[in-house]
Amino acid sequence: MITSIVQFASKLIRGNDVALPLTDMHKFNGGVHPAGHKEDSTTRPIGKLAIPEKLILPLRQHVGHIPKIKVQVGDYVLKGQMLAEAEGNVSAAIHAPTSGTVIAIGKEVIPHPSGLPDMCITLKPDGKDTWGALQPLDWRNTAKRELVASLRLSGIVGLGGATFPTHIKIGADGKSHIHTLVINAAECEPYITCDDMLMRERADEIVKGMEIVQHLLGAETCIVGIEDNKPEATVAMRDACKTLTNVSVKVVPTLYPSGDARHLIHLLLGTEIPHNQRSTDVGIQVFNVATVLAIYRYFSFGEPAISRIVTITGNVASPQNFEVLFGTPLPSLIAAAGGAKTYTTHFIMGGPMMGFDLPTSEVSITKAANCIIAASPNLFPPPPPAMPCIRCARCADACPVSLQPQELYWFAKSDNFEKARDYNLFDCIECGCCTYVCPSNIPLVQYYRYAKSEIIAADMAKEAADLARERNDFRLARIEREKLERAQKHADRAASAKAVDKKTEVAKPETSSSEIENPATSSSADDAKKAAIVAAIERAKAQKLVATNVADSPTEKTVAAETATTPENEAIALKAKQDKQVLIAAAIERAKAQKLAAAQAGVAPKNIENVSVAVQAEINETDAIREKAKQMIAAKEADETL
Amino acid sequence: MNRSPYITDAPTVSIIMLKVLLALVPGIFAYAWIYGGGIIITIILATVTALLAEAAMLKLRQRPVKPHLMDLSAVVTAWLLALALPPLAPWWLVVVGTLFAIVIAKQLYGGLGYNPFNPAMIGYAVLLISFPIIMTKWPAPLMLAETKLGFLDQLQYIFGHILPAGVQVDAVTSATPLDYLKTQRMLNHEVSSITQAPIFGVLGAKGGEIVTGAYLLGGLYLVQQRIISWHLPTAFLAALTAMSLIFYAVNPAHYANPLFHLMSGASLLCAFFIITDPISGPTTPRGKLYFAAAAGVLTYLIRTYGGYPDGVAFAVLIMNMFVPLLDAHTQPRVFGHKQ
Numbered sequence: 003m004i005t006s007i008v009q010f011a012s013k014l015i016r017g018n019d020v021a022l023p024l025t026d027m028h029k030f031n032g033g034v035h036p037a038g039h040k041e042d043s044t045t046r047p048i049g050k051l052a053i054p055e056k057l058i059l060p061l062r063q064h065v066g067h068i069p070k071i072k073v074q075v076g077d078y079v080l081k082g083q084m085l086a087e088a089e090g091n092v093s094a095a096i097h098a099p100t101s102g103t104v105i106a107i108g109k110e111v112i113p114h115p116s117g118l119p120d121m122c123i124t125l126k127p128d129g130k131d132t133w134g135a136l137q138p139l140d141w142r143n144t145a146k147r148e149l150v151a152s153l154r155l156s157g158i159v160g161l162g163g164a165t166f167p168t169h170i171k172i173g174a175d176g177k178s179h180i181h182t183l184v185i186n187a188a189e190c191e192p193y194i195t196c197d198d199m200l201m202r203e204r205a206d207e208i209v210k211g212m213e214i215v216q217h218l219l220g221a222e223t224c225i226v227g228i229e230d231n232k233p234e235a236t237v238a239m240r241d242a243c244k245t246l247t248n249v250s251v252k253v254v255p256t257l258y259p260s261g262d263a264r265h266l267i268h269l270l271l272g273t274e275i276p277h278n279q280r281s282t283d284v285g286i287q288v289f290n291v292a293t294v295l296a297i298y299r300y301f302s303f304g305e306p307a308i309s310r311i312v313t314i315t316g317n318v319a320s321p322q323n324f325e326v327l328f329g330t331p332l333p334s335l336i337a338a339a340g341g342a343k344t345y346t347t348h349f350i351m352g353g354p355m356m357g358f359d360l361p362t363s364e365v366s367i368t369k370a371a372n373c374i375i376a377a378s379p380n381l382f383p384p385p386p387p388a389m390p391c392i393r394c395a396r397c398a399d400a401c402p403v404s405l406q407p408q409e410l411y412w413f414a415k416s417d418n419f420e421k422a423r424d425y426n427l428f429d430c431i432e433c434g435c436c437t438y439v440c441p442s443n444i445p446l447v448q449y450y451r452y453a454k455s456e457i458i459a460a461d462m463a464k465e466a467a468d469l470a471r472e473r474n475d476f477r478l479a480r481i482e483r484e485k486l487e488r489a490q491k492h493a494d495r496a497a498s499a500k501a502v503d504k505k506t507e508v509a510k511p512e513t514s515s516s517e518i519e520n521p522a523t524s525s526s527a528d529d530a531k532k533a534a535i536v537a538a539i540e541r542a543k544a545q546k547l548v549a550t551n552v553a554d555s556p557t558e559k560t561v562a563a564e565t566a567t568t569p570e571n572e573a574i575a576l577k578a579k580q581d582k583q584v585l586i587a588a589a590i591e592r593a594k595a596q597k598l599a600a601a602q603a604g605v606a607p608k609n610i611e612n613v614s615v616a617v618q619a620e621i622n623e624t625d626a627i628r629e630k631a632k633q634m635i636a637a638k639e640a641d642e643t644l
Numbered sequence: 645m646n647r648s649p650y651i652t653d654a655p656t657v658s659i660i661m662l663k664v665l666l667a668l669v670p671g672i673f674a675y676a677w678i679y680g681g682g683i684i685i686t687i688i689l690a691t692v693t694a695l696l697a698e699a700a701m702l703k704l705r706q707r708p709v710k711p712h713l714m715d716l717s718a719v720v721t722a723w724l725l726a727l728a729l730p731p732l733a734p735w736w737l738v739v740v741g742t743l744f745a746i747v748i749a750k751q752l753y754g755g756l757g758y759n760p761f762n763p764a765m766i767g768y769a770v771l772l773i774s775f776p777i778i779m780t781k782w783p784a785p786l787m788l789a790e791t792k793l794g795f796l797d798q799l800q801y802i803f804g805h806i807l808p809a810g811v812q813v814d815a816v817t818s819a820t821p822l823d824y825l826k827t828q829r830m831l832n833h834e835v836s837s838i839t840q841a842p843i844f845g846v847l848g849a850k851g852g853e854i855v856t857g858a859y860l861l862g863g864l865y866l867v868q869q870r871i872i873s874w875h876l877p878t879a880f881l882a883a884l885t886a887m888s889l890i891f892y893a894v895n896p897a898h899y900a901n902p903l904f905h906l907m908s909g910a911s912l913l914c915a916f917f918i919i920t921d922p923i924s925g926p927t928t929p930r931g932k933l934y935f936a937a938a939a940g941v942l943t944y945l946i947r948t949y950g951g952y953p954d955g956v957a958f959a960v961l962i963m964n965m966f967v968p969l970l971d972a973h974t975q976p977r978v979f980g981h982k983q
Contacts, residue, residue, distance in 0.1 A: 030979065036651055115646040192651070264980065277980035354650040382650040389657050389715060390757030395873075395927040396654065403979040408927055409971070426978045434649030441654045442757075448647060 028272040030265050032400040033257040034435045036192045036355065038231055043195045043313050043321035048203055050325050051338055053100050057125040057329030058366040059085065060112040064159040065166045066092030071123065077104045080134030082306050085123050088154055094167045094369075095157040099308040099327035101134075102127035113332075113351050113368055117361030125329065136304030141214050149218060149301070156300045157307040162186055162197075162261075162290035163352060165370045168297065171287060172218045181285040183221040184270060185212060185294060187228045187235065188254060188261035191353025194373040196311040197291045199323040201228070201235035204295060205242035211294030212249065214301055219287055224249045226291075227266050231256040258355060259402055259433040263288040277429050292372075312367055314339040316375035317346045330367045332360070335374065342376045350375040354382065355434045389442035397436035397446060403429050407436040407446050414453035419460065422453050430454075479631030492593045499590040537595030540588045657756075661716035663871050667862030668723055668917065674858035678785045678851040679731040682798030686738055687726040689802075693742040694722035701751035717756050721745050724764035724917060728910060728957070729771070730782045732793075735803050737778060741767040761964045762924045765957045772952060780953060782820045784843070785851030821849040822909045823953035825900060834897045839904070853907045863916025875932035876925070877915040883940025884911060891948070905944065909954040914943070918956065924964045930974035931967075939963045 061068045069086035073079060079098040086096040106124035111117065141149055153169040160166045185208075189197045201208060216224050226243075228236050230253045243249045254260050254269045264275050267286055275281050281288060292311060299305045308328060312335065315321035319340025326335060332349065336342055350357045351371055359377075367374075375381075397407035405426055413422035427450060436446040655663075675683045698718040702709045725741055745767030753759045772779045786792050793801065793808070800806045819827070821843050828838040843850055866872045884905055891899040905911060910918070919925060919936050926935045939959045946955025977983050 031976075034653070036653065268979075274980055276982075277978070350648075350650065352648075354648065356648050357650070358646040358648060377650070385652065386656070387711065389711065390755065392657060392660075392717075392757050392922050393925070393927050394660070394922045398927060398976075399873075404976045405978060406927065406971075406975060425975070426981070429978050429980065437649050438652050439654045440652070441657050441660055443652070443654075443656075445647065447649065451646065 028268055028270075030268055030402050031404045032398075032402045032435060033259065034400055034438050035256065036258055036438065038256070039193045039315070040195050040198065040231065042193070043315040043323055044198060044202075046320065046322040048199050048311055048323045048325055049338060051327070051330060051334060053127045053129060053131060053327065054330050054334040055126075056105070056331070057099055057102075057127065057327060058110050058331065059096055059099075059123045059125065059329040060110070060366065060368055061086055061096060061121045061123070062112065062114075063096065063165065063328070063368040063370065064094040065164065066090070066094065068121065069093055069095055071107060071121075073104050073107075073123065075104055075107055078102070078128075079104060079125070080132055082136065082304075082308060083134045084155065084157075084306070085125075088157075088167070092167060092170060094159050095155055095306070096123065096328075097157050097306040097308050098125060098134075099329055100125070100127045101130050101132040111361055111365055113360055113365040113371060115358040115361075122366075138304040139301050141217065141301045146218060153297070153300070155306070156296075158293065158296045158300060159307070159369050160290055161292035161296065161310055161369065161372070163370055163372050168289075168293060171289070172215065179285055180219040180221045180282060180287045181223065182271065182287075183212070183216050183219055183224040184263075184267055184281075184286060184288045185224065185226040185291055186261060186263060186266055186288050187226055187232075187239070187291045188266055189232070190229060190256070190258045190261035191355050191357075191373075192258075193315050193375055194313050194353050195315075196313045196323050196372050198232045198235050199313075200292055200295065200311050201232070202238050205235075205238040207298050208239070208291050208295045209242040209246065209249070210302070211296070211298030212243070212289075213246070214297055215289055215294050216249075221287065222248060225270050226251045227254050227260075227270050228252070229254055229256045229260060258435065259431070262402070262431055262433065264431075265402055277426075307369065310367075310369065310371070312371055313373040314376075315373065316350070316381055317343045317378040318376045319343060326367045326371075328366075328368060332363050332365050332367065332374065335367060336363065336376070343378070345378040345380060346376045347379065348377050350377050350382075355438070356432065385443045385445070388444045391442055391444060394441060396439045396441065400435040400439045402433060402435060403431060405430060407450075410453070411444060411446055411449050414449040417456070419453055419457045423457060427453055427457070475627050475631045478628055479634070482628060482632065492596070496590050496594050499586065503587060503590075533595045537592050540591040543584075543588065657715045657717070660871055661720050663869055664720050664866065664917070665716065665723060667866045667871075668727070668859075670858040670861050671727065671855055671913070672723075674855040675727065675731070678787075678855055679783055680786055680793055680798050681795035682731050682793075682802060683726070685799055685802055686729060686731070686733060687723055689735055689738045690722035690726040690742045691719055693739050694718040694746050697743055697746040698751065701747055702755070705751065705755070707755065712756060715756060718746055718750075721750065721763045721767075724913075725767045727913060728764065728768045730779060732783050732798060732801055733778065734805055737771060737775060741771045744770045757923055759923055760967070762918060762921050762960055764921075765918060765960050768957045769961060772957065776952075780820070780823060785849075787851060819843070820909070820953060821852070821904075822947060826947075826953055829898065835900055836897065839900075849908055856907050856912045859912040859916060863912065866916060866920070872916065872920040873929070873932060875929055876920050876936040879933045879936035880915045880919055880940040880943075881906060881911070883937040884944055887941055887944035891944075899948070905947070909947070910956040911943070914939070914956040914960065918960055919963075924967065926967050926970045926974070928971055928974040928976060930976070931970035934970055934974065935963050935967065938966070 061071070067088075067090040070089045071086045073085050079085065079102065081098055081101045083098045084095050085098055085104070088095045102125045104123060105126045106122075108122065108124075109119040110122040110124070112120045112122065114120070139149065139152055150169055150173040153172060154167075156169070158168040160168065160171070187197055187201060189195070212224055212226075215221075226239055226249070228239065228251065230236075236251060236253055239251045243251065252270055254266070260266055260269055263281060267273055267275060267281055267288065271286070273284060273286065275284060275286075296307055296310075300307075309325050310328070311323050312326045313321070313323050314335050318336060319342075322339055324335060324338055336349075349360045349363055351360050351374055352358060353373060354375065357373070357375065360374075391408055391411060393408055395406075395408060397411075398405070401407055403426075409425050410422055410427055410430070413419070413425065414427075430447075430450050432447050432450065434447050437444070437448075440446060672683065672687065695713060695718055699709050699713055702712050722742055722745075725745055726738065729738060729741065745763040749761055749763040749766035750756070750759045783793075793811075797808050800808075821841075824841060824843060825835070825838055829835070838844075863872075863877060867874050867877070885902045888900065888902040888905040892901050900908075915936075919939050926932050939956075939962075942959035942962060943955040946952065946958055950958070952958070
């Protein structure tokens with residue numbers, strides 16, 4: 003009570019919400035203090051798990067493209083041998099965690115919220131654990147380009163949970179200079195202790211990894227950020243980097259979500275990364291402790307990413323951290339922790355603030371699995387039914403991004419997605435602080451996830467629709483262009499045919515075709531009609547001729563063939579030739595008539611006098627689009643010819 | 645499925661409302677001590693009416709009755725209205741005001757969380773406009789009354805409008821200091837002479853200042869419990885002080901001093917219990933400051949120039965209308981965004 007009066011008085015005096023300063027940290031808004039439950043799993047050292055019966059390695063263990071499988075069922079592989087190689091830039095390789103035989107390549111359930119099966123390589127260990135050829139690199143005396151290229155083969159991804167391929171984070175040079183390397187050792191989520199234990203036991207290796215990363219990035223300084231609930235780890239890290247200059251270990255207050263990269267940077271350096279930029283844009287790169295250790299192991303011993311530290315805690319007999327080979331089935335890990343206690347309902351991967359329910363316990367440990375929590379109704383009671391929002395704004399007070407969760411909730415609930423976007427929905431980091439403090443038990447984060455996915459889906463649909471429209475416009479323009487081209491071709495052919503006509507002086511069709519000789523002057527629909535009639539007459543004539551020819555053809559043809567040399571036959575042949583010319587002429591006339599009709603159709607095809615204004619507007623709009631498309635094509639063609 | 649976070653740590657709505665009720669208890673005791681036990685009757689009457697009305701409306705609106713009755717929000721509304729009414733208000737006045745607050749101002753707008761106006765203040769304003777005489781006739785504090793009414797006498801008066809034999813209404817009622825100040829000022833009397841009247845105490849109204857002090861105590865408890873944010877009471881009281889200080893500095897003979905304004909009428913009840921209603925108030929820190937400060941200024945202006953002795957209810961209701969505007973234009977800077 004007294005302290006709160008003091009605080010109230012200080013608030014009155016200072017005019018804003020000030021906490022008594024713990025350190026010289028740069029505070030961010032909100033945050034929450036959930037019970038840590040970290041001591042559950044820190045009493046025992048990191049254990050080593052025996053090689054399990056089989057290893058199921060999902061191809062999708064990282065952010066980016068699925069790697070390309072390089073082995074076949076039946077292949078014998080050595081420990082550390084590449085099973086799948088990175089495909090494209092944003093991808094990571096998969097290696098054999100131990101020696102053995104590939105027994106299956108197919109779909110298995112993977113540890114993902116969707117619970118859907120995905121491609122996995124199943125390995126049957128031979129128990130010998132034989133390493134393949136290892137190629138350590140002297141990182142101090144190797145070109146950076148080579149080191150980054152080599153790292154692409156390592157399969158190392160961000161082990162804090164984000165699983166972003168490490169070679170990209172290190173290779174992101176050229177754009178902007180990285181001056182500071184931040185090592186994220188905050189581990190702010192409750193229950194998770196894998197980084198804590200790693201620092202306590204292997205601080206030397208972590209610091210060596212930091213040196214390598216600092217060298218690769220060309221960063222002048224390196225700062226390790228650890229929450230003040232890990233004093234042992236802090237001491238170990240401080241001891242390990244005592245001899246190094248430009249490396250400092252800073253303790254940040256225990257305040258979830260201080261482990262969020264942007265928030266940790268703000269705590270340590272006071273730098274607020276602009277929402278539309280990355281930390282690298284302001285010269286800061288963040289790595290997790292376990293990741294830098296993996297980098298050290300890779301360069302110094304040639305060991306690719308084949309295992310990680312996993313916390314197994316919650317409703318298990320003896321919570322502990324284990325070094326686990328990737329692909330290890332979860333039941334092996336649970337058994338190592340003494341088995342799940344009664345009332346265990348399911349397992350959670352990650353922490354209780356941002357983790358997710360595993361679809362089944364029959365999944366394998368992947369690069370993203372930092373923690374597995376056995377859940378029970380006692381540990382995580384089902385939330386009571388949600389009450390209406392009373393606008394108490396506790397969520398806004400807790401939001402580390404200073405959003406207005408209560409407003410976003412209304413917008414998401416009423417499908418008012420545009421408004422949600424305006425209120426910076428996409429700055430939400432889904433940390434769960436708002437739900438954590440909500441007196442009405444509203445699952446706020448789930449509303450935001452829903453709104454985000456709806457907006458993304460709508461954006462994608464819009465993009466697809468835009469593309470389809472563009473394509474359709476293009477298609478219409480192409481049809482129009484082809485029509486014109488065809489007409490042009492016909493006209494050219496007609497012109498050349500007329501020249502032939504004049505030469506051979508076939509009189510008959512000339513009189514009738516004279517009317518349509520000058521299509522330029524005849525532009526009315528009347529003329530088109532006349533032309534069509536003329537063409538029809540010509541057609542009829544030609545058909546008649548053909549018919550008569552066909553009527554006496556059986557004899558004629560053979561006679562003509564047999565007696566081609568006789569004058570009589572010559573006359574017949576001539577007649578046939580003339581008939582043929584008549585046919586050609588008729589065809590030309592037909593084409594001319596068609597062309598004329600087409601040309602007129604192009605000029606004035608629509609009876610727009612009798613349509614409504616709306617339809618007329620639509621026609622005009624379509625015409626405008628077509629015209630634009632035509633121009634575009636013309637411009638493009640012009641470009642191409644240049 | 646991703647349904648994290650799995651853990652929560654929040655008082656439920658019921659707990660929040662319960663703490664508000666708890667914070668009102670010292671004020672109620674002081675009230676009963678100064679004005680007699682009648683307030684207890686009024687509170688019980690209002691509470692029962694509110695719960696029955698709420699239950700009936702929930703039933704009609706086909707909403708779950710039990711969880712919403714258990715959230716205690718109707719009880720808070722009832723208590724606040726009861727404390728705002730004159731201590732010897734007839735029973736039907738209490739019932740009508742509570743019904744209006746719960747049925748129309750709250751449930752017809754969608755129930756808990758959806759009412760744009762403070763329900764208790766809507767109930768109060770409706771009664772004040774409809775029955776101005778009854779609503780401005782306050783009993784004298786027991787220490788000043790010529791005839792002291794006992795608990796049973798008050799009970800009889802509330803339900804039957806019957807006073808003990810030989811007692812006149814004027815013997816038990818008196819003008820409130822705010823009312824008296826207003827009427828006397830209109831007669832161009834000096835404030836210093838007006839406040840010589842027996843109804844004035846050291847700081848505000850005689851006796852009333854004790855109740856006000858008890859409200860302050862409860863309010864500080866709510867701030868300490870983080871049920872209400874400090875922004876609202878601070879800005880409200882600061883604005884009221886500033887306004888009265890300006891006027892007092894200009895003409896102390898004509899305007900009451902700031903302390904009087906702080907300790908009279910419903911100033912502190914409003915600062916800690918009425919403008920702090922989260923549902924009808926703004927949510928952003930800056931919005932809260934503007935909202936409360938404007939309510940403070942309006943309260944002073946209505947007290948000094950308006951037609952009613954106290955301006956709290958109207959000031960709050962007017963400011964409720966500005967809440968969407970305030971919320972929209974006082975969004976805090978988002979992390980990583982420029983101002």
